[in-house]
Amino acid sequence: MHPPLPTVFYDSSPTTLGIYTILCGLFLYTASKMFGFSRNRFVVEGRTIVVTGGSEGLGKSVACQLAEKGANIVLVARTTSRLQEAVEAVKGSANYVDRQRFHYISADLTEAAECERVMAEATEWNDGNSPDIVWCCAGYCHPGFFAETSVQTMRDQMDTVYWTAANTAHAILKRWLAPISPSQQRPTPTRxxxxxxxxxxxxxxxxYAPYSPAKAAIRSLSDTLSQELEMYNGSRSSKNRHETPAANVKVHTVFPMGILSPGFDNEQKMKPELTKKLEAADKPQAPREVANIAIKALERGEYMITTxxxxxVMKGAALGPSQRNSFIRDTFLGWFSNLAFIHVSPDLRRQAWYWGVKNGIPSRPIQKSK
Structure with a gap:
């Protein structure tokens, strides 16, 4: 005979039971985060990795940690002097100094032709083989209120945030997805x-009106590519004897919050005080911490990575049709997040309203249209 259920399960309302269910889900979510074990889906030893925005901040930390795992690294950024310093730091992190290789390329990735040049140079340096992994870290944040920001600044944000990533992706995917005949196929690890x-x-x-739309565009691009790339991956099925790409390709996106870096310090100087108040829950992380969390998530095979x-919780409230890392874990997370944001979303607007009541409009006057 089974022991009776606790009285709370008989007397609870649907809302209470829902809360218990969500708490159980969060427990499973936390346990899977802490103790989940699986094979490494992101082996980098001996592989060549291009890191854009690699001269400082997150890009530099990513490169150093990948070098610790035995990868060959190509850093890309605009400023040559910073690249030279970063390459030395990456070399110092190398696990196999005698056989790992390091290179840097100065380029303006807002120009599509420059991205093509970068991939061509990286391929030539890599003995004629395309890089195995490309990690897009280039970009900076210029915060400000929409009406207080020039249109040119907003265009610059889209160029340096979205187009540096989109141009880089386009340049490498054209190489990775080029068809080869079945006779040329060789076992090749996933790119x-x-x-x-x-x-x-x-x-x-x-x-964040100048900045966040560009980041939202990256998320949309990633979601789209996660579908499109399956067509190319599917073409490599053993049942298909047509020309296919040389390897499967997977896309991933990392969604950090604040990252402590020189760029973050500049951002803080420009950031409106209201913005600082609204994002009080954001406790900035060191670049090395973000890189470490992201790489571990890649090793688990995750698609959307938060740090x-x-x-x-923010991801859970906005999953929509995006690819899940884990059906069970992300479903429970979504339930919890949607309940949380019943309060959070109105509270953000309420805080903005009361800020206007207390402080008035921004100190810099808005230019009136004539």
Missing amino acids: HLIFTCSTLAFVPIAG MFVGD
Whole structure:
């Protein structure tokens, strides 16, 4: 005879039972995060990795940690002097100094032709083989209120955030997806394209109007590619004897919150005080911490990668039709997040309203149209 259920399960309302269900789901979610074991789906030893925005911040930390795991690294950024310093730091992190290789390329990735040049040079340097992994970290944040920001600044944000990533992706995917005959096929590990996005692609915050739309565009591009690439991957089925790409390709996107870096320091100087108030829950992380969390998630094979619990909740509220990392875990996370944002979303607008009541409009006057 089974023991009776606790009285609470008989007397609870549907809302209470729903809360218990969500709490159980969160327990499973946390346990799977802490103790989940699986084979490494992101082996980098001996492989060549291009890291854009690799001269400082997250890009540099990513490159150093991948070098620790035995990867060959190509850093890409605009400023040659910073690239030279970063390459030395990456070399110092190498696990196999005698056989790992390192290179840097100075380029303006807002220009599509420059991205083509970068991939051509990286391929030539890599003994005629395309890079195995490309991680897009280039870009910077220029916060400000929409009406207070020039149209040119907003265009620059789209160029340096979205188009650097889209141009890079286009240049490498044309190489990776080029068809080869069945006779040329060789066993080749999966190739990876990694975008660096932001939790602002999930939840808007006043004061990021020049920046967050570009990050949202990266998320949309990633979701689209996650579908399109399956067509190319499917073509490599053993049943298909047509020309196919040389390897499967997977796309991933990392959604950090604040990252401590020189760029973050500049951002703080420009950021409206209201924005700082609204994002009080964001506790900036060191670049090395973000890189470490992201790489571990890639090793688990995750598609949408967040780097702290607040980011997890933001992702859960905005999953929509995006590919799930785990059906069960993300479903429970979505239930919890949607309940949480019943309060959070109105509260953000309420705080903005009361800020206007107390402080008035921004100190810099808005130019009136004539």
